[in-house]
Amino acid sequence: MDNAAAFAKVVSIIKPFVKNQDAFAQPTDGTRIIEDLGVNSARLVDIILAFEDEFGIEVDDDSADRVRTLGDAVQMILRKTAPAH
């Protein structure tokens, strides 16, 4: 999976949880999930669970806490889905 594909999936997963749809009109790697999109911390739990389901990964608490932006989410997913060498 490449960066663009992961980004598109992340955006589609987060969309139903977004309070501030205006800020979501042009999402970028730097878009902050809580501050810019108005996602609250409880809904962020559901987003993390949705990442686990969609990408077949496990997201521990430390990794989840580091997801601040859409770009953070994409990078975490790419790391966790990368083939093992």
Add this chain to the structure above:
Amino acid sequence: MHSRAVIGNDIVDLADPWTAGKERDRRFMDRVFTPEERRRILDAAEPTLELWRTWSAKETAFKIASKLREGVIFAHRRFEVDPEVPGAADAFSASAAGHAVSVWFEDLEIRVRWETARDYIHCIGQLARRAGEPVPAEADPWRRPRRLLAGIVQDSQGLGGALTSAERASVHSTASERARLLARQLMERWDLQGAEIVRMWRAWRWSPPVVARLGQPVAGFDVSLSHDGRFVAAAVVGPA
């Protein structure tokens, strides 16, 4: 011994349809709550209410822990809500605001209580014990000589005043602006000329808000802000 009053708060808008019946979401429950907390929620007369009370207690405790320690992450199950409060005669438990419980995180004991209405829960907490040592009376916001003020407003209610440029630097939404304006109103109880509510950018996240003057925290004061759905809430502690 910790002599500074340290508080946190969290508000939950119960009218948000997403909150309803969340206790039936097994994965959410497993991710957020300990087995004992899950049992307590599911056995409660109003499981949804108990779930969000427990959630808000964790969030409140997380805010307090973040003020005391660097690098605290919101790993929900590490903040354990314990309804068994020792020392029932203490000022917190005897408070007219109602029942209080403890939240434990590492060696910190954080005592929280709730204001519960038909459509919201507002949780307020204080640091009660650290490394086995209770906070001294002068740092306890529910005892003299401390005064704790808290407020809640709905989005339909106007809030006067204007934020300073330093305050605006960490404002990211209308709700976060309103929470600061509400806290500023609460702070009017004290003569705090030139005081601001600011957050500092630390490494990769904003610090918790502090009451500051000329960029330095004002001794004896603490502030906590929260918003969810239609509500914003603030709590401020300072000298009585």
